[in-house]
Amino acid sequence: MIVQETKSKELILEMLKDVKKIFLVGCGDCATVCEAGGENDLKNITEFLESEGKKVTGKIVPDTSCHIPDVKMGMKKHAKELEDADAIGVMSCGAGVQSLGTLYEEKIVYPLNNPLFLGNTERFGQHVEYCSACGECRIDQFGAICPVTRCYKGILNGPCGGVNNGMCEIGNDTPCAWVLAYERLEKQNRLDNLKEPVQSKNWAAHLRPMRHLNPSNIKKMEEKAAKRAAKEAQKGK
Ligand code: SF4
Numbered sequence: 001m002i003v004q005e006t007k008s009k010e011l012i013l014e015m016l017k018d019v020k021k022i023f024l025v026g027c028g029d030c031a032t033v034c035e036a037g038g039e040n041d042l043k044n045i046t047e048f049l050e051s052e053g054k055k056v057t058g059k060i061v062p063d064t065s066c067h068i069p070d071v072k073m074g075m076k077k078h079a080k081e082l083e084d085a086d087a088i089g090v091m092s093c094g095a096g097v098q099s100l101g102t103l104y105e106e107k108i109v110y111p112l113n114n115p116l117f118l119g120n121t122e123r124f125g126q127h128v129e130y131c132s133a134c135g136e137c138r139i140d141q142f143g144a145i146c147p148v149t150r151c152y153k154g155i156l157n158g159p160c161g162g163v164n165n166g167m168c169e170i171g172n173d174t175p176c177a178w179v180l181a182y183e184r185l186e187k188q189n190r191l192d193n194l195k196e197p198v199q200s201k202n203w204a205a206h207l208r209p210m211r212h213l214n215p216s217n218i219k220k221m222e223e224k225a226a227k228r229a230a231k232e233a234q235k236g237k
């Protein structure tokens with residue numbers, strides 16, 4: 001999940017200082033879970049903006065705002081409200097904001113949230129960063145504890161000298177990722193994993209912007225390419 005929070009009211013007002021009429025978009029997925037883009041959050045921000053003299057022409061909470069075709073479909077019945085607005089305010093992560101920017105290039109799109117990190121939910125309403133989506137996952141070596149993300153320094157051959165009673169030197173009640181990995185591997189009787197130095201990661205595995213196709217899409221594309229090639233061959237005869 002993309003953990004996120006809504007910008008401060010002061011910042012939102014500053015950002016929207018030239019906007020008189022705005023259409024609001026939330027997100028029924030991560031932003032809703034973070035209480036930063038669900039129906040209720042949009043209602044609250046609407047009340048706030050209207051108390052500041054702005055008109056909210058309409059609003060929508062798509063199931064998943066980063067899903068461009070779904071957002072496009074959902075927005076169809078809001079065409080008039082969108083047309084009436086000077087701008088779009090989006091309460092989602094930056095991916096959702098860019099869905100709207102891609103679909104409505106003529107409109108100014110404002111990000112009302114700050115995306116924070118890719119998070120695991122440890123308890124209801126409590127999210128922690130476990131993974132940074134680095135593009136090359138080999139955390140089996142560390143007992144499924146990610147040192148890239150959960151070690152403050154991201155070191156692959158730890159721990160550093162900052163461990164204090166199992167906690168990281170940064171404090172904040174943060175356990176040292178390397179102590180966690182050691183304890184996990186000990187339970188699995190796999191401490192030998194830590195004897196060999198870990199090879200450096202292939203950082204080229206995460207070249208931005210990343211792209212990904214589901215395997216079924218790749219298959220469809222291959223089938224289409226094969227059909228095209230067959231047609232071309234037929235024409236050539
Ligand atoms: S190594 Fe860590 S950051 Fe990279 S994909 Fe695996 S869990 Fe995520």
Ligand code: SF4
Pocket residue numbers: 150151152153154155158159160161162163164167168169170175176177178179
């Ligand atoms: S104490 Fe542990 S988690 Fe903190 S920076 Fe050092 S190795 Fe990383």
